[in-house]
Amino acid sequence: MNSADLGRRVGVPSTALFTDQYELTMVQAALKAGTADRRSVFEAFTRRLPEGRRYGVVAGIGRVLDAVENFHFDDEMLTFLREQNVVDGPTLAWLADYRFSGDIWGYPEGEVYFPGSPILRVESSFAECVLLETVILSILNHDSAIAAAASRMSAAAGGRGLIEMGARRTHELSAVASARAAYIGGFHTTSDLAAGFRYNIPTVGTSAHAFTLLHDTERDAFRAQIDSLGRGTTLLVDTYDVAEAVRTAVEVAGTELGAVRIDSGDLLLVAHRVRQQLDELGATETKIVVTSDLDEYAIASLAAAPVDAYGVGTQLVTGSGQPTCSMVYKLVARAGSADPAEPLRPVAKKSLGSKSSVGGRKWAARRLDENGVAEAEVVGTGAVPPELADRQLLVELVRDGEVIAREPLDAARERHIAARAGLPMSAVQLSRGEPVIPTEYV
Structure with missing residues (x-):
């Protein structure tokens, strides 16, 4: 991916309060305990696809990069946190200097994903990473749900025109994000002028x-x-x-x-x-x-x-019955200090039922059959097998706190068309079914 960002990011406000209070109280407790600086790896993934869906679509990566870049606490925010007694004085001082300084790897926007796919990997200190949880999930869960619905509609349309026209059926800011995600998923135009202005999506009406x-x-x-x-x-x-x-x-x-x-x-x-x-x-x-x-x-x-063309509103911007992807953001590895030379140790939640997860810093690759069609999503924590070395899915997005992977929205759109075409034909069936390829852990 190149560094060109053809969208308009003018006037982007701070995203620091697009979060849950417990993110900040965890930072306060970790600072007091002396564990806040421990080198950590968080991953965003989903344990299962929405019911009946055969693949997911990664959307919102570009918006996540904007959110990370604009995640900082200004004086007014810090005053609010102090007046509401959300965190103590030392934590407020730490937040005042907050800028994410770590690394982020992830599936490129428009790629498809499956249960367990490490869609986003965030690496830095525990405190730096944990603050980003809510805003990352809110973007990925919304945008990926819309893109998946759009992809299914695009497959059903069979090349006929698709117009996104759901602005009157959702929140005004969600409407812009929905138009962006729908374009990635295969829609051709939008009725929403704000989406056209911000993301250069063709507008009609x-x-x-x-x-x-x-x-x-x-x-x-x-x-x-x-x-x-x-x-x-x-x-x-x-x-x-x-x-x-x-x-x-x-x-x-x-x-x-x-x-x-x-x-x-x-x-x-x-x-x-x-x-x-x-x-x-x-x-x-x-x-x-x-x-x-x-x-x-x-x-x-x-x-x-x-x-010749379809105009879709309500069902698109609500994910056609699946408004979220149920992605989670979990700590999967951490060191005992901030020392980059100290080895990471895998950690994972081991709760009863379906909420357990797999520890370790992961890579992912897609194995193809003899015809070049995807046959498995392979996820591992050790060395990448030589035969999968050129099939790895994660790309570098942020290095040392600097965004390095912005790209035109059309690149994500074209990537999705290619990724969907590389799946087994049953992927685009509308009947309910399991993920079209399995996830294998190695």
Whole structure:
């Protein structure tokens, strides 16, 4: 990955309070105990994929890098912490000088992952690492969930256009992050201008039903839109009678009309009827866009319909039923001091049930079969087997506190397309199933 960051990061505020109180109280106790400086390794991973999902999608890495870079406590924050008695004076003094100075390795954005994949590895002192837990997880869990839903919808769409249009269905800041994640997962455009401004995602949009209702007749509304936006615009044709609207649209715009949008009704039936009508009217190049509470299953059901693009909102920005990836951030290795020469010792939670984890600083690689298709996610703590040396997945993101791996968003998008194509074909089946490849620990 290169160091070019083509997104706009202007005016990024401090992320230091995007955290839970116990992160700071752990630092206070560790400082008092003399263990805060112990060299430590934390890893972000998920013990299982969301139910029915066959692969996960790594998204949010670029936002994590921004969050780490902007994680610092200003005077106003420190005053708040002091007035609320969150931590004591020595801890406040330590926080005032906080800047992450360690190293971060991780799966590159757009890559796929599986249970146990060490998606992010954070190395520094215990105190420096533990403070980043909440903000890292909040970003990765949200963005990866949206990207996974987007990837499933992209696979179902089979190359047809996908428009992200969920800004009105989620928090305003989540909407921007969702558009970014959706673009990585395979969407082509967004309706959200903030996402377009910050991340250079192509934006689209024309009009809603309100614009038609504003005018005395549907013809007047179509004429006004075409006069303003040109014949290549997209006209919304289901405010009143669809067949009449399509006829009027072609009369007003001519056969050069760019597209019509259908937002209600039996989309499969209506799309076929509209296509036939457009062709009979000579508008053979006019596209059909469908919206209306779509998800990957609805998109798949429209595979035989003459649809050129899908607009997806609510189901996308809520992860299509899986709004989080249940990633965790665990201490997996630590030394007895801050001395870089002291060996790390593996540590792991050994609780009953499904919450135990595997200790040790890990590497990951993807083993391929004789046809070049992924057959296993291999995770280890020792030496990397020679046959997997060139298949390692983690890349260096931060070195000595400096971000070294920013990249254009299109690189993550292209990486995901390639990574998904490298999985067994059953990966894109929408039926419920287990992870498409197993995770093997060595």
